[in-house]
Amino acid sequence: MMKTFAELGFPGRLIAVEGLDGSGKSTQIYLLKRWLELRGLKVFFSEWNSSELVKSATSKGKKMTLLTPTTFSLIHATDFADRYERQLVPLLRAGYLVLCDRFFFTAFARDVVRTCPPEWVRGLYSFAAQPDLTFFFRADLEVSLNRILDGRPELKYFEAGMDMGFSNDPYESFRIFQGRILEQYLAMSREFNFNVIDANETVETQQAIVRKLVADRINLPSFALQKA
Amino acid sequence: MPIPRKLKRLAAAPRTPEVRIPKLTPKRFYGEGIPGVDEERLKGKLIVVEGADGSGRSTQIAQLVQWLEGSGHATVQVGLKRSTLVSEELEKAQNGNILSHTTLSLFYATDFADQVENIMLPALKAGFMVLADRYIYTLMARDLVRGMDEAWLKNLYGIALVPDAVFYLNITPEQLVQRNFAKNKALDYWESGMDLGLSRDMFDSFLKYQVLMAGQFTRLQATYGFDIVDADRSPDDINADLRRKIESVLAGR
Numbered sequence: 001m002m003k004t005f006a007e008l009g010f011p012g013r014l015i016a017v018e019g020l021d022g023s024g025k026s027t028q029i030y031l032l033k034r035w036l037e038l039r040g041l042k043v044f045f046s047e048w049n050s051s052e053l054v055k056s057a058t059s060k061g062k063k064m065t066l067l068t069p070t071t072f073s074l075i076h077a078t079d080f081a082d083r084y085e086r087q088l089v090p091l092l093r094a095g096y097l098v099l100c101d102r103f104f105f106t107a108f109a110r111d112v113v114r115t116c117p118p119e120w121v122r123g124l125y126s127f128a129a130q131p132d133l134t135f136f137f138r139a140d141l142e143v144s145l146n147r148i149l150d151g152r153p154e155l156k157y158f159e160a161g162m163d164m165g166f167s168n169d170p171y172e173s174f175r176i177f178q179g180r181i182l183e184q185y186l187a188m189s190r191e192f193n194f195n196v197i198d199a200n201e202t203v204e205t206q207q208a209i210v211r212k213l214v215a216d217r218i219n220l221p222s223f224a225l226q227k228a
Numbered sequence: 229m230p231i232p233r234k235l236k237r238l239a240a241a242p243r244t245p246e247v248r249i250p251k252l253t254p255k256r257f258y259g260e261g262i263p264g265v266d267e268e269r270l271k272g273k274l275i276v277v278e279g280a281d282g283s284g285r286s287t288q289i290a291q292l293v294q295w296l297e298g299s300g301h302a303t304v305q306v307g308l309k310r311s312t313l314v315s316e317e318l319e320k321a322q323n324g325n326i327l328s329h330t331t332l333s334l335f336y337a338t339d340f341a342d343q344v345e346n347i348m349l350p351a352l353k354a355g356f357m358v359l360a361d362r363y364i365y366t367l368m369a370r371d372l373v374r375g376m377d378e379a380w381l382k383n384l385y386g387i388a389l390v391p392d393a394v395f396y397l398n399i400t401p402e403q404l405v406q407r408n409f410a411k412n413k414a415l416d417y418w419e420s421g422m423d424l425g426l427s428r429d430m431f432d433s434f435l436k437y438q439v440l441m442a443g444q445f446t447r448l449q450a451t452y453g454f455d456i457v458d459a460d461r462s463p464d465d466i467n468a469d470l471r472r473k474i475e476s477v478l479a480g481r
Binding site: 056066067070075123127 | 259260262263264312313314317327328329330331333334335337338341342345346377379380383384386387
């Protein structure tokens with residue numbers, strides 16, 4: 001298995017959060033970012049599926065339902081590689097705390113549910129180092145589903161896994177799809193040292209745990225922004 | 229009672245030697261391949277023509293297509309940077325020189341995968357001859373020259389089908405330079421390996437780069453076993469060689 005950034009001698013540290021959509025992970029990483037920023041530390045935030053060039057291909061593919069499990073996987077790997085090599089690595093070299101909303105674990109879980117061979121998917125991401133700290137926000141499936149369905153009543157085609165043929169009903173399809181992704185995450189949690197956070201707890205409780213873990217594992221003062 | 233039209237005997241297939249039915253040979257992927265594909269149902273043949281820009285690939289492929297179609301085979305063509313999914317973005321990215329190498333690699337792999345799934349596999353299922361203008365070997369050689377990990381590349385291109393025939397059009401870098409100038413009066417940035425910093429002089433860089441590429445192809449040949457064809461001859465002579473080999477492929481030898 002690839003080493004962590006610390007093991008590879010990078011001055012920076014990478015913290016990743018994982019979990020189902022609606023698990024609350026994005027809220028938690030946002031609060032973590034705010035805490036670190038307000039302490040005057042060098043922080044950078046990156047999220048999955050966000051590189052410009054790849055975004056245009058992804059949205060084109062998704063619109064025209066041109067994407068297959070293989071090309072879906074490859075396009076996300078391309079997006080990740082772009083962010084990784086252009087942003088994350090240089091920042092980690094410059095001693096930043098890099099926060100990632102989702103990391104390659106998302107691909108390991110999602111692409112496998114979408115029938116890609118697990119070893120192949122893992123192989124695609126083998127150029128990337130492991131995060132120094134990974135949080136997995138484990139919420140009850142129903143809780144996650146409700147959070148998404150409350151906020152955005154219309155489910156996107158690929159989000160619901162509609163191309164997988166789980167069900168003709170988008171909501172049912174989504175339920176099945178997310179349930180399988182959750183299984184994949186749980187199966188890999190020990191292998192990748194996930195710090196599993198009970199996402200059914202209050203926002204504040206979770207954040208307290210997250211902050212404590214971060215402070216314990218990372219020497220935060222060494223990440224202070226240089227005074228001009 | 230008159231014979232109903234439906235029951236009139238169908239014309240017997242003519243016993244002409246011109247249209248030969250290819251012998252079915254099993255197909256497989258280099259790795260685990262594309263999920264959900266029944267390799268048994270891939271009846272056509274996959275023919276790959278490799279070589280540097282200026283080695284004469286397009287000429288050879290055009291002649292092969294004409295010959296194959298004349299012989300009664302349906303054909304389809306694929307090549308690099310041609311997918312519906314990402315060819316535009318790939319073009320933009322290359323012109324901008326803004327993408328890192330792993331990203332560019334994966335972009336090409338996405339382009340390749342899209343063509344495998346949308347063009348190659350359906351064509352092979354339908355019994356077509358697929359002619360590929362370059363294949364994973366160029367993609368791997370380019371990446372290997374740039375120091376990418378070979379195991380990573382092998383895993384990535386596990387999605388590719390093993391071709392029925394691969395021809396590498398071999399020609400010296402000096403000849404390539406001449407041919408490129410005859411075609412375009414300018415050398416292409418990427419085909420000259422300018423991103424590698426081999427030389428500030430493009431002409432110089434081109435020669436050095438092509439030598440490195442040829443070196444990688446030699447190594448790949450040892451692993452993948454392709455036919456190295458002397459491309460420093462008339463197109464007709466070269467094509468005759470290719471046709472001979474393809475005929476054995478069609479006969480299942």
